[in-house]
Every structure is written in structure tokens, then in C-alpha cells.
Amino acid sequence: MPTNSFVHDTLGQRVVLEAGGAAKNLAAEVSRLGADRIMLIASDAEADLADRVAAGLPVALRWTEVIQHVPVELAERAREAAASAAVDLLVPVGGGSTTGLAKAIALSARVPIVAVPTTYAGSEATAVWGLTEGRHKTTGVHPSVLPVTVVYDSTLTLSLPVGLSVASGFNALAHCVDSMWASGSDPINRTLALEGIRVLAAGLPKVVADPSGIEGRDECLYGAYLSAVAFASAGSGLHHKICHVLGGTYNLPHAETHAVVLPHVLALNAPAVPEIGLRIGRALGGDEPVAALERLRASVGAPRALKDAGFDEADIRDAAARILPVVPPSNPGPVDRRVLEALLRAAWAGETPVGAA
Structure with missing residues (x-):
């Protein structure tokens, strides 16, 4: 646009x-x-x-x-x-x-x-x-x-455990990433989202390194606000449609689910919009977005597998069938039931997302 x-x-x-x-x-x-x-x-x-x-x-x-x-x-x-x-x-x-x-x-x-x-x-x-x-x-x-x-x-x-702080921070990152290509995405909310990504990528490692410190937590609150404002304008993208089904249908923990699913959605969509993918990668401190996100995820010990959040492998096909009707038509990457099942299976097992090598 x-x-x-x-x-x-x-x-x-x-x-x-x-x-x-x-x-x-x-x-x-x-x-x-x-x-x-x-x-x-x-x-x-x-x-x-x-x-x-x-x-x-x-x-x-x-x-x-x-x-x-x-x-x-x-x-x-x-x-x-x-x-x-x-x-x-x-x-x-x-x-x-x-x-x-x-x-x-x-x-x-x-x-x-x-x-x-x-x-x-x-x-x-x-x-x-x-x-x-x-x-x-x-x-x-x-x-x-x-x-x-x-x-x-x-x-x-300060009382929020480090692990939950990280998962919650990745939930905020998911707001940013979805805002880059949701149906209402525009130059203003993309700018807010990219700054949110940059701030969160800087703040989360500080929270992990010094849980009682204020600087990192200040940055994360600021980044979370930016991410939510961008998301409020851009609307819900594929990532949030997936996580709403997983959370509401299978009662999975909210933040952890977002943290696990995000890299796999990014790996699906970024190749379809390389310019946006490059901007996300640079905001994360790298170039290739999935690799940059994976480095951040590893450095802060973010959740990796839906099976650890209580999702049953036997529910993958059912979940894909529930997600498919709500996939946004504007999603940049191709999505069908086979794609969704593969994405969910990789997220369930905690596999390294495609493109992260």
C-alpha cells in the first residue's frame, strides 16, 4: 500500500x-x-x-x-x-x-x-x-x-517470574509481528510495531540478566504498549487467529502459546514479504528475521514447544480444521489445512522454525 x-x-x-x-x-x-x-x-x-x-x-x-x-x-x-x-x-x-x-x-x-x-x-x-x-x-x-x-x-x-516475563514479552512481540501484515496494517502502525520489536528485543535480555532491575522492565512495558497500540490499529493476523483457537478450545496458557507459535508464523509469512521480513529482522538486531528471532528466543530461554504447554499431538488435525475458516484473507503466506497441520506439528514438537539456520 x-x-x-x-x-x-x-x-x-x-x-x-x-x-x-x-x-x-x-x-x-x-x-x-x-x-x-x-x-x-x-x-x-x-x-x-x-x-x-x-x-x-x-x-x-x-x-x-x-x-x-x-x-x-x-x-x-x-x-x-x-x-x-x-x-x-x-x-x-x-x-x-x-x-x-x-x-x-x-x-x-x-x-x-x-x-x-x-x-x-x-x-x-x-x-x-x-x-x-x-x-x-x-x-x-x-x-x-x-x-x-x-x-x-x-x-x-518485579514479582513476575523471569520465565513468565519472557513469555509475556514474546506475546507483545507477536502483537508487533502481526501488525506488520494484518488487514489494517499501514505505515503508522508498522512504525510503532518495529519500534516495539526493537525495544522488547533490548529489554527482555536485561530482565533475564537482572530480574530485580528496573531498566529492562521499563523497556518491556514501553515496548508492550507500542505493540498493543500497533495491534489495536492493524487488527488480528494469522498468529492471533491460531492462538485464539488454541487458547479457547484447548485451554492453553496464553503467553506461552504465543511465544511458541510466533517463530513458526514468522517463518511462514516473512518469505512472502521480504521487505517487511528484513525490517523485522533488523529491528531484532539481525537481517534474516526468523534467525534473529530464534537467537533472541534462545538467549532468553523462551518457551519452545506446545506439548510443554499441555497441547496434545492428537488434537493437531482438529485444531487445524478450526483455524482454517478464520485465516485472514490478507495473510501474505499461503495457508491451507496441510500448511496449518505442519505448522502446529512443528510448534508442538518444539522444532526449529524453517529459516532459522
Whole structure:
């Protein structure tokens, strides 16, 4: 697409990033929005952290039941509780599942969200919602679920184990890579995505080398935000279609699934768009994109195999059949059922992606 011919949507959102400033900045946002009945959403593991961040604020309801992929039944219970408590602001403190639950509530209640992320999931910067019913995950886009403010504080990620930090960071990288060739990709979100790749590729090794350091975690939060903003504009590409099916149907862990699948999708698509592949490779610190990503994956010990995430080899054919109908028509690489089965089998076994040598 020529650079002088495109349509780009920019989402309106306030972003505050300050190490150690979460409590202060959250209080300022609550005051600015005039909220006086907050629903504080955090899993049991994050409940103490959430209480510290929200200390002194008018919390009317604390909610600790958080499940990945947001089951419809959970969303309905949380919506009813929010309505009964007459909450006027949702404050999720946690990762993508926590923010996802807040979005599910906002989708029907039209209550604003101030998100306080503790991972690099990126959900806080998109208007995308997702709900799982049975073994089917449905996603959509609605302006009501976009948090009005994101409060970033890298000190809140210090309790995130290194392995999960890496997997979450690769989830953010997947947002960037999908943004390079999704149906809504344009020069603006490609620029954001490439900078996100560069920052994440620099930050993740620092987190691994010094888990208690702030510099790497600051970079990863910044990179995760860039990746999500790019993704919010470009839309979902093949990678996310695959991972939504794997997560929603087989209940695989979100970040780990993204980390494993990403190199295989990159290996499929990059040869079809060599100029974009070269730009991705250079942002990763190399030239050939799959090899550069593989070096990063090895250096930080990122997850390699879907079998380690709980995916059964016997489900490969079923998964390919479920993915095929949702493959984006704009995907640059050729995709049929045989291609999907080969990709899933390689990801299941933890094989080195084609092109990584």
C-alpha cells in the first residue's frame, strides 16, 4: 500500500508510566474521573499488591475470581456483582486475564476502566474483548472496553517470574509481528510495531540478566504498549487467529502459546514479504528475521514447544480444521489445512522454525 494512501485509526487513551508511581498516579486518575465506587479486580495472587496500589481509594467491591480466556459464566457473575455494587469505575490490577474480565464487564455495563498492568500482555491498550463459551472463544472490538487510562509502573512487574516475563514479552512481540501484515496494517502502525520489536528485543535480555532491575522492565512495558497500540490499529493476523483457537478450545496458557507459535508464523509469512521480513529482522538486531528471532528466543530461554504447554499431538488435525475458516484473507503466506497441520506439528514438537539456520 502506498504511504500516501491509507486509513489509520488512533484510539484515545491517557497513558502514565512511572516506576514506583502506581498508587499516586492511580489516585490522581480516580480523582480526575470523579469516581467514588471502584470495583478493584485482581486475582488472589495479586490481591495484596492491588490493595497497596488502591490504598485509600473508595473501593466498593473487591473481585478476585480471574480465569484466563474469560469464561462467559464468570463474566456474567462479575457483571451482576458490579451492578449490585453500583460501581462507577473498574480498576483491574494484573495481566491480560484480569484486564479481559474488566473489559467483559465494561462491554455491558459501560463503566470506564483504569488499567494497572503487571505483565506485558498489552490488552490494556486495545479495544478488543474476548469471551470463551464451551470450547469456543469469541472476540470483538468495541470502544467501551478500551481503558480510559493505563497506569504503568515497572516495579509492579518485579514479582513476575523471569520465565513468565519472557513469555509475556514474546506475546507483545507477536502483537508487533502481526501488525506488520494484518488487514489494517499501514505505515503508522508498522512504525510503532518495529519500534516495539526493537525495544522488547533490548529489554527482555536485561530482565533475564537482572530480574530485580528496573531498566529492562521499563523497556518491556514501553515496548508492550507500542505493540498493543500497533495491534489495536492493524487488527488480528494469522498468529492471533491460531492462538485464539488454541487458547479457547484447548485451554492453553496464553503467553506461552504465543511465544511458541510466533517463530513458526514468522517463518511462514516473512518469505512472502521480504521487505517487511528484513525490517523485522533488523529491528531484532539481525537481517534474516526468523534467525534473529530464534537467537533472541534462545538467549532468553523462551518457551519452545506446545506439548510443554499441555497441547496434545492428537488434537493437531482438529485444531487445524478450526483455524482454517478464520485465516485472514490478507495473510501474505499461503495457508491451507496441510500448511496449518505442519505448522502446529512443528510448534508442538518444539522444532526449529524453517529459516532459522
